Amino acid sequence: MKLIKQSGLIIFLAGLTFFIGILFTGSFNLTQTELDTYIQEQGYKSEVIKDELTKAVVTEDNLNIFQFSSRTINAFEASNNHYDALIAKYNKEKNWDKKGQQYQYKISGKPHTLSYTLAKKAGKGLAADNTGLAWFLTFGLGIIGALMFIIPDVVLLGKPGIKNDGIFLSAATNRGWIGWFAFIFLVTFYILLYFKADLIVNWVYLVDPISKSISGNPASQWFLYGFLYCVVMTVMAIRMYIKYRHNKYQVLRTTSVLFFQIVFAFLIPEILVRFNQPWYDFKNAFPLDYDFFFKWNLNELIASGGLGIFILVWGIVLTIVVVPVMVYFFGKRWYCSWVCGCGGLAETLGDPYRQNSSKTLLSWRVERIVIHSVLVFVLVMTAFALYTFFSEESQVLGIKTQTIQDIYGFLIGSIFAGVIGTGFYPIFGNRVWCRFGCPLAAYLGFVQRFKSRFRITTNGGQCISCGNCSTYCEQGIDVRSYAQKGENIVRSSCVGCGICSAVCPRGVLKLENGPEEGRINPTDVLLGNDVDLMNLVNKK
């Protein structure tokens, strides 16, 4: 068993090495005809881009992706510079007509995105041509290795029960060098994914066949991300099943998030695309789905007929009715720990890191300020977007709606939710985004705190203040500070993962939905002491 586990680790690391290594393989160039077709497809009006790109990428040289990327970006830049110079020139000459004409030749788009689209057509080599083999060496070995590493735990971990031995003694889970390595890997991954997609085009090739079989289209980097997400969640869900096999709440919850990720976030949207419908994840509620009310999205939905309108109505009903009503009955856990994709990744990939979340009062203060600021930000932005949509004006109070949307998308949508939100798992615990950033969580939190039947009941006087619950709360809630006072836990940030209840060695905590009355029960003297004293001290 141990041997299988160790071989698994080696195979996994081999897969990971191939996965990283494959980025450096392949050669990228285009023939003149390919380039011409491409330029025509894109409808570039620039008269110099063709020459620039020909110089850059129509070559017999075996360019690697990094050379290809920088050459392409330079070519686009050269073209745009050319017209910028003309604009400046006509500006000086006060030749407004000519100046105005130049703008149509400029090519818009982020440099790495332009380069990505072209690179996707230009690749040759292992990933592009021998995709099956390359997939096996990367994804295949990674999955097999990980499973070989995880599954022997059925035996190695011993009898079912809480298995937290050695968590704070391991470099992987106690912010040791393995944790820091994972941190660097994840952060780099997200930066490449969000900002330098052209550099990971080899990864995208790996999933082209899968994408074609589902949606009919070649893969984009977002398809790659979705597929990887599902794979990682599935593998790590198996780990969850083994680790918490004595706890049915955990088993069901894990199954649920996995189902919603694979079916709702991954398959259904891709299949919609196959039928020429808009890509939509039916469970992704505004304001987590922050661009739902953006003009382009509303236009697209309205333009796509029946289903588009249905999605529009559903999206609004989901946020305004379904979400809060469900939170009233079940607490925000129904979304955060049973349905949500971000939560799903946190509860599977992130589970080994949950103990690293900070429990200090200071971090709670920071959390409240940051998460509520994001909520305000998203609401203001949405107000701008809706105003723009209905009034057709691109500015509100002199601020461009587009600018705000761009800032949000960059700062919150990419940096916070991705780079920090997931990349920092190994350092700040697995719910960095859910705890500090997610505006939907903030909204659900209000409902949970002020109008809900959900609470974590504290079992009378049984707490021994051991601290397991607080340590393993991914949301950084100091559960013990309530439990040791005999007080129920009613906190807006609790995502109802149920781990505090699972790890408590004295059976003190139970997540449950019950009558609202008496849900919050401040106590000073705990159950078990003199009844008169309890009555005297606890009456408030």
Added chain:
Amino acid sequence: MKHIVIIGNGISGVTAARHIRKNSDNKITIISAETKYFFSRTALMYVYMGHMKFEHTQPYENWFWKKNNIELKQGFVSDVNTDKKELTFKDSSTISYDQLIIATGSKPNKFGWPGQDLEGVMGMYHKQDLEKLEKYAPNNNVCKRAVIVGGGLIGIELAEMLRSRKIPVTFLVRETSFWNGVLPAQESEMINKHIKEHHIDLRLNTNLKEIKSDENGRVKSIIIAETGEEIACNVVGLTAGVTPNIDFLKESGIELGRGVKVNRFLETNIKDIFAIGDCAEQHEAIGQRRNIEAVWYTGRMMGETLAQTICGNKTAYKPGHWFNSAKFLDIEYQTYGWVFSERSKKENEAYFQWQHPTDNKCITISFDKNTNKFLGINTFGIRMRHEIFDKWLTENQPIEHVLEYLADANFDPEFFKLHEAEIIAKFNKENNTNITLKKKSWKRIFAR
């Protein structure tokens, strides 16, 4: 404004301090020799096992004490001068008090075994014991085998700790079955089995004769009294119970028995001196409780109570219904009311017992066989609601009532398999009764 000095920063001393602070602005100083900040003794095991870091065992952040104006002082009190109302520390410095609370807890029992002070022999009580264990048993290369002497709650925790680092453990238990002075046989036997499943070499009916030393004064082996067998080992854990940690009071004039003698108001024989927690010994036992109650909850309750007295609302220590809990490796245990083992139960006490055919789950309900009054319950592998049982005990409900409404009392996480129906079926069969299980009702559960 009085100066209240508390010796001991365990749960009892700290609870007293917190409640005194809530109700008064007296000056409060807490003294401890062990650590500056309060930590949860019950969590020590999790630090060695790597479930937590030591800082996680501290229920309050370090700023808490200053913010609440509670002074912390590290030092060992070696003498109490009750006339001058003054304490002397080991380093001869002094501190004076207006009222003194003794909350010095316990220390591990040592029964005069030869070799009991060798290097590598340790109790499992203080933070320093944990550090010693980390030194002598960091892994199974340094510590090839450990022997644990004494089969109680701390002994089994120590065994679990060592097993978490794959260190072979021999567990010497004097009794014929694990903890059967407290547990009924059904449960004690289930735990025996569970201990062995964890690859712990459990030796029942076995006493320690002596601990042998190597040439460097370190543990080399132990000898078993009954058989003379020698077992090589590098660490010996002494976990044969605890006694009050009060040696420093011998000359003080404070009345001592095994612990510091106190009345119901937790007062000692000397005015303005009180004792609470593990180290306090009641002149007369309260109900069926022991005179010395060395558990977390009672320490806390004494702290809650004494704070009232100190703040002018003189209050007797009147604990409610007994409850306790523990965890034996993977098996959780809770108890409400009184369930005594076969060895110590009285003539009128009868059991109703149920055991799961395969899982490690069982219950024992104790009731009065003449009146059917419910006396207490032990549950293993099933969590129960404290409030509900407390209420039933107060209402003097009969066992039939308890069974009928058992679903209300279940406290297992959602979706767990429930066994009430099987339990009641067994009772009906054994007693020719016709009890039907009432469906769980939120209304009843939360009725106050």
